[in-house]
Amino acid sequence: MVTSRFSSVLTLALLVILISQLGCRAISRIGESRQSIAARRMSRQGLQAMHNGDWTNAENLFSDALELSSSDDRAHRGLAESFWQREQPEPAIKHMENAVRLSGNDPKLVQRLGRMYFDVGRVEEANQQSLVALEADRYSAEVWALRGDCLRSQSNNVQALAAYHRALALQPDFPDVQMQAAEIYRVQGRYDRLLATLDRLQEGLGGIEIPPRVDMLRGIAMRQLGQHDEARRCFASAATRDPSNAEAHLQIAALCLDAGDIQSARESVDVAMKIDPIAVRDGRWIEQLENQPQHVAGHIQPASSITEIQRR
Secondary structure (H helix, E strand, O other), X not given: OHHHHHHHHHHHHHHHHHXXXXXXXXXXXXXXXXXXXXXXXXXXXXXXXXXXOOHHHHHHHHHHHHHHOOOOHHHHHHHHHHHHHOOOHXXXXXXXXXXXXXXXXXXXXXXXXXXXXXXXXXXXXXXXXXXXXXXXXOOOHHHHHHHHHHHHHOOOHHHHHHHHHHHHHHOOOOHHHHHHHHHHHHHHOOHHHHHHHHHHHHHHHOOOOOOHHHHHHHHHHHHHOOOHHHHHHHHHHHHHHOOOOOHHHHHHHHHHHHOOOHHHHHHHHHHHHHHOHHHHHHOOHHHHHHOOOOOOOOOOOOHHHOOOHHHO
16 A cells, blocks of 8 residues: 555656656747747848848847847848958858758758859859759759859850850840850850840840940950951940950050051050050060061051950
């Protein structure tokens, strides 16, 4: 009888302890759940502030969210973008790595991490992320653009161009991709395709200011197609819009040499020398000018006597 009563008391005590532990765990889970919900709410507010351009408020909200829940992938993503916007790539990448891990390799975050890697020169890691992103989402123009950039960095222009075409099929107006495709057409000497790509780019930009590089590429194509007057106009526009770039002046010098106008070529090279002496020396422009006979302006020099600086 005593043994039975002792067993009942012991069982009751164990049940009390078990219920107490379960209750504590349940309360803990409720607390964690409330913190997680609050963190998510702050992250949503932070993302809205970020989209509105209020970066200071956004960063504060993301930081507060992570204090409540360190496993909030959206808060990590938001802080990554905040640090990136402040030109602090190392903490930006660290937070984006956490966002990718916590999100279960969300393809959009994988692509963004790959783009960050690429922009800081970590090309191999960017390449790996581009492949992971493609396995999850083959219908993202941004992922194909990243893939194309990685391939181009490996000098694989053929496959890079194919990747850019896939991106443009999904998003026809994609200026960064259109510019990269145009650069490949330049290297390949496919100047008609280059001009068609630039035309499409300009149409898509509408009233937005066109990058000076567009004028440069158009001028290169026009020169190769024998449209020297139009080429000169394009180079002059590029030089005006980007005074820190010597290439436009060197291209004008090349046009002057095409026409046998040595004096004008010298003047353009002199301007380029003040902007970028290294580019002038690398192109051996001084030697070229010294070796030019004094022809009358308008006499056409053989094309083989001119350095093809657009292929550099």
